Amino acid sequence: MLLLLLLFVQDDPAVQVKTLRDDYAKAEIEYYREYRAAKTPEERAKAALDPAKHPARAYVPKFAELAGRAKGTEAGARAQMEILRLAQMVQMIDEARAALDALVADYLAQPALAELPRQLPYAGWMVGNEKVLAALRAIAEKGDVKAKPAAAYYLAYTIMYQNNGSDPKGEARKALETLQKDYPDAPENKNVEQLLFELDHLQVGKEAPDFETADQDGKPWKLSDYRGKVVVVDFWGFW
Numbered sequence: 001m002l003l004l005l006l007l008f009v010q011d012d013p014a015v016q017v018k019t020l021r022d023d024y025a026k027a028e029i030e031y032y033r034e035y036r037a038a039k040t041p042e043e044r045a046k047a048a049l050d051p052a053k054h055p056a057r058a059y060v061p062k063f064a065e066l067a068g069r070a071k072g073t074e075a076g077a078r079a080q081m082e083i084l085r086l087a088q089m090v091q092m093i094d095e096a097r098a099a100l101d102a103l104v105a106d107y108l109a110q111p112a113l114a115e116l117p118r119q120l121p122y123a124g125w126m127v128g129n130e131k132v133l134a135a136l137r138a139i140a141e142k143g144d145v146k147a148k149p150a151a152a153y154y155l156a157y158t159i160m161y162q163n164n165g166s167d168p169k170g171e172a173r174k175a176l177e178t179l180q181k182d183y184p185d186a187p188e189n190k191n192v193e194q195l196l197f198e199l200d201h202l203q204v205g206k207e208a209p210d211f212e213t214a215d216q217d218g219k220p221w222k223l224s225d226y227r228g229k230v231v232v233v234d235f236w237g238f239w
Helices: 002-011 013-037 041-046 056-069 074-089 093-106 111-115 129-142 148-162 171-182 187-201
Strands: 212-214 220-222
Touching: 013 056, 013 074, 056 074, 056 093, 074 093, 074 111, 093 129, 129 148, 148 171, 148 187, 171 187
Parallel strands: none
Antiparallel strands: 212 220
8 A cells, every 4th residue: 555655656747846856956966066166267177067968958858748748737837837947048949938838828827837927037038028928918817816916027027127127018017006906915016116116217318316325435425416417327236
C-alpha cells in the first residue's frame, strides 16, 4: 500500500513540476560554480561559460513534455510558466512564444496565473510587446480573481514603460483606477499612487514637482529657486 502511494505521488504532475524546478536549480548552480569561484580575471577567462551548455536548454523540453501531459491543470500552467522563464534565458524564442500562447489560450481561469503578470513586462524583447500587452489585457479581463489585480497593474506599468512613462490612450490610467476600485486590498495598490503621480506630474510639458535637497557643500536648495532658468537635474546612485 505504501509503495502504491509513493508511486501515485511520484506520478502527480504537481510533484513533478516541483522536482523539475529543484533539479534545474541544482543544474544552474553547477553550471555557474567554476565561474563564481574564480577570483582573478585569468581564472574567470578560463572558466568562461558556454551558452550552449546552459541547463535551461535541457530543461525547456522537459517542462514542455510535462506541460503536454498535464494540459489544462494547475501543473500544466506552472510548467508553461517555467518554459517562458527558462526560454528567455537562452533565447529560445519560439518556445517562449508558444508557452505564452498556451497560457492565454488554456489557463486564464487558473489561479496559478497570478504569478505570470510580473514576468511579462520583461518578456517583450523576446515574445513581442504587443503579445505581452494582449496577454495582460486577457488576464485582467477574463483571468482568475487572484490574477486580475497583478494583470491590471502590470498592464499599466508596461504601457508606461513602452511610452517613456506616458499613457497616450489613457489605458494605463483606466487599469490603475480599476485596480483601486475593484481590488482595494490587492498588494499591487501600494505602487498605484506612484504610477498615477508619474502620469500627472512627470510628463513632457508639465511643471516639475518642487523638491528640496543639499548641494555637495551641504547648502540647501530647492528646484523652484531656479524657476525661469535652464536646469539639468541628474539623479544617480548605486544599486
